[in-house]
Amino acid sequence: MTAWQPDSWRERHASQQPQWPDAASLGEVRKTLVGLPPLVFAGEARNLTADLSEVCHGRAFVLQAGDCAESFDGVTADSIRDKLKVILQMAVVLAFSAGVPTVKIGRIAGQFAKPRSAATEVVDGIELPSFRGHMVNDIAFSQGSRNADPERLVRAYQQSASTLNLLRAFTKGGYADLRQVHIWNQEFIAASPEGKRYQSVAEGIEAALRFMSACGIPLDAPALHQVDFYTSHEALVLDYEQALTRQDSITGQWYDCSAHMLWIGERTRQLDGAHVEFMRGIKNPLGCKLGPSATPTEVLELCNTLNPDRISGRLTLISRMGADKIAEHLPPLLTAVRDAGHPVVWECDPMHGNTYTTAAGRKTRHFEDVMTEIDHYFTAHQNAGTWPGGIHVEITGDDVTECVGGAEAIRDEDLERRYETMCDPRLNGTQSLELAFRIAERLSV
Ligand code: PEP
Ligand code: CO
Numbered sequence: 001m002t003a004w005q006p007d008s009w010r011e012r013h014a015s016q017q018p019q020w021p022d023a024a025s026l027g028e029v030r031k032t033l034v035g036l037p038p039l040v041f042a043g044e045a046r047n048l049t050a051d052l053s054e055v056c057h058g059r060a061f062v063l064q065a066g067d068c069a070e071s072f073d074g075v076t077a078d079s080i081r082d083k084l085k086v087i088l089q090m091a092v093v094l095a096f097s098a099g100v101p102t103v104k105i106g107r108i109a110g111q112f113a114k115p116r117s118a119a120t121e122v123v124d125g126i127e128l129p130s131f132r133g134h135m136v137n138d139i140a141f142s143q144g145s146r147n148a149d150p151e152r153l154v155r156a157y158q159q160s161a162s163t164l165n166l167l168r169a170f171t172k173g174g175y176a177d178l179r180q181v182h183i184w185n186q187e188f189i190a191a192s193p194e195g196k197r198y199q200s201v202a203e204g205i206e207a208a209l210r211f212m213s214a215c216g217i218p219l220d221a222p223a224l225h226q227v228d229f230y231t232s233h234e235a236l237v238l239d240y241e242q243a244l245t246r247q248d249s250i251t252g253q254w255y256d257c258s259a260h261m262l263w264i265g266e267r268t269r270q271l272d273g274a275h276v277e278f279m280r281g282i283k284n285p286l287g288c289k290l291g292p293s294a295t296p297t298e299v300l301e302l303c304n305t306l307n308p309d310r311i312s313g314r315l316t317l318i319s320r321m322g323a324d325k326i327a328e329h330l331p332p333l334l335t336a337v338r339d340a341g342h343p344v345v346w347e348c349d350p351m352h353g354n355t356y357t358t359a360a361g362r363k364t365r366h367f368e369d370v371m372t373e374i375d376h377y378f379t380a381h382q383n384a385g386t387w388p389g390g391i392h393v394e395i396t397g398d399d400v401t402e403c404v405g406g407a408e409a410i411r412d413e414d415l416e417r418r419y420e421t422m423c424d425p426r427l428n429g430t431q432s433l434e435l436a437f438r439i440a441e442r443l444s445v
Contacts, residue, residue, distance in 0.1 A: 004280060004281035005281070008281070009278035013274060014238055014275065015274075016116070016268055018136045019148055025151075030153075033154065033243035039257055039258055040231065040260050041257070042283070045284045046283075047228070048105070048260045049284075050313060051230075052103060054101070054103070054313075055103060055345045056389070058387035060101045061094055061102050062103040063094060064105040064106075064347060064392040065391075066083060066111060067394065067395075067396060067426065068421060069114050069422040069424075070108065070112055070159070072159055075159050075162065077166060079396075080166050084171070084229070085181075085397055087395075088227065089184050089433055090432060090433060090435070091227075092205065093185065093436040094439060094440065096201065097441075104230065109163040112156045112160075112233070113133040113135040113233075113237045115236060115265050121141070128142070131423075132148070133236075153237070153240050153243075160259075174226075179224075182202075185433070188433050192433075197437075198440075231259045232261035233259050233262065234265045235263065240258065241256050251283075263288060263289065264286070269290075269302065279306060286314065286315055287347070287392075288318065289318045289319075290321075292321045294333065303342040307342065311343070313343075315343075316345040316346075318392050319347070322353025327376045334346070338384060338386055346388060346390075347389055347392045348391050350373035350377070352424070353373065355425070360416070362415045363424065366405045368405050370403070374435075375442065391439070394424055394425070394426045395426050395431075396432075398429065399418065400419065400421070401416075401418045401419060402419055407430065407434050410431075
């Protein structure tokens with residue numbers, strides 16, 4: 001293998017890259033990005049690796065959640081706050097039921113680029129480039145909107161910076177207070193159509209808080225008042241990721257300072273491809289999606305390439321098989337990785353294998369398919385004697401109607417009411433919390 005450099009990926013084939021209009025404007029933008037400050041620090045990425053190492057050892061659970069694609073238009077303080085709020089609420093329910101801390105990672109502050117199955121989209125006989133996320137082009141169906149515009153890379157950086165700034169303020173400034181999060185959960189239970197079903201979990205948390213207080217643990221202690229919240233996105237547009245890759249002054253190692261954690265998507269995980277080459281050299285904790293076609297041999301090669309030193313917490317494998325495929329396709333991967341002794345975090349993405357299109361042409365997912373995939377995931381880990389490390393979900397705090405099912409019984413015809421996603425359908429706030437409570441039920445049996 002040749003020596004890694006921040007640009008050694010350029011020797012390999014990079015799939016899913018935008019067709020930029022000209023090299024000169026891209027060059028200018030790259031120069032601008034190289035001159036901008038890092039969004040996150042190497043030390044923070046190392047802290048996340050340490051937290052994920054706890055997941056590796058079965059001593060923590062990870063919740064990675066957020067939009068399929070963030071929007072430049074949707075970055076309001078309210079929408080960021082509401083997304084964070086749901087993630088914090090889910091995290092408390094999961095921590096209580098799993099009996100271990102929840103590591104919280106948002107698909108946020110940088111999730112602006114999308115891989116596409118088709119390079120173009122045809123509407124009424126007109127063919128235009130596909131929408132590839134706000135980092136690249138716009139969703140409106142016109143030639144002008146769909147042309148890739150490198151200036152958008154700088155805008156993505158700025159949007160990430162302001163989102164991150166707000167997240168840091170919320171998570172360290174008291175918004176994440178445990179008692180407050182618990183009150184929100186109680187309110188959810190009071191308002192939810194299926195609330196009573198989850199009453200016992202909330203009562204358990206209430207009793208635990210009383211017990212802690214009785215033992216003299218102050219509930220306003222910093223550990224219960226602030227949380228660590230990390231950012232992540234798919235490292236897709238490599239010109240952007242390279243420009244934000246910096247050498248850490250303390251260790252001399254390279255970190256991609258666009259987010260704490262980066263992942264490789266299902267469409268870009270080729271062993272000889274540019275994405276694997278780029279990611280193997282940065283020291284951030286990494287994720288890699290694994291769809292139903294992933295073979296044990298391929299997965300072991302990914303482990304060897306992305307984590308040759310077998311550092312625990314370095315590599316998270318995110319299975320996204322589909323409810324009807326996971327029982328067959330996940331177990332051979334679990335046993336192969338287990339038997340090879342690779343320290344990995346396993347996450348279940350129960351979203352991307354369960355997408356389908358309704359008769360009216362809306363992309364959706366059924367809440368029960370999502371739950372079924374998670375159910376099979378827990379069973380597969382139980383059988384393999386491995387730790388079901390966490391879940392990776394597409395959610396929003398908003399009251400959208402994008403996924404069908406759930407306690408509100410959202411139907412196909414309801415999807416028209418509030419379908420706002422930039423890409424894949426997300427669980428709304430109620431469905432997300434319901435998912436956390438259903439997992440809590442699953443963990444307690
Ligand atoms: C995603 O996470 O939004 C995504 C595109 O996933 P995958 O690479 O698993 O298809
Ligand atoms: Co998606």
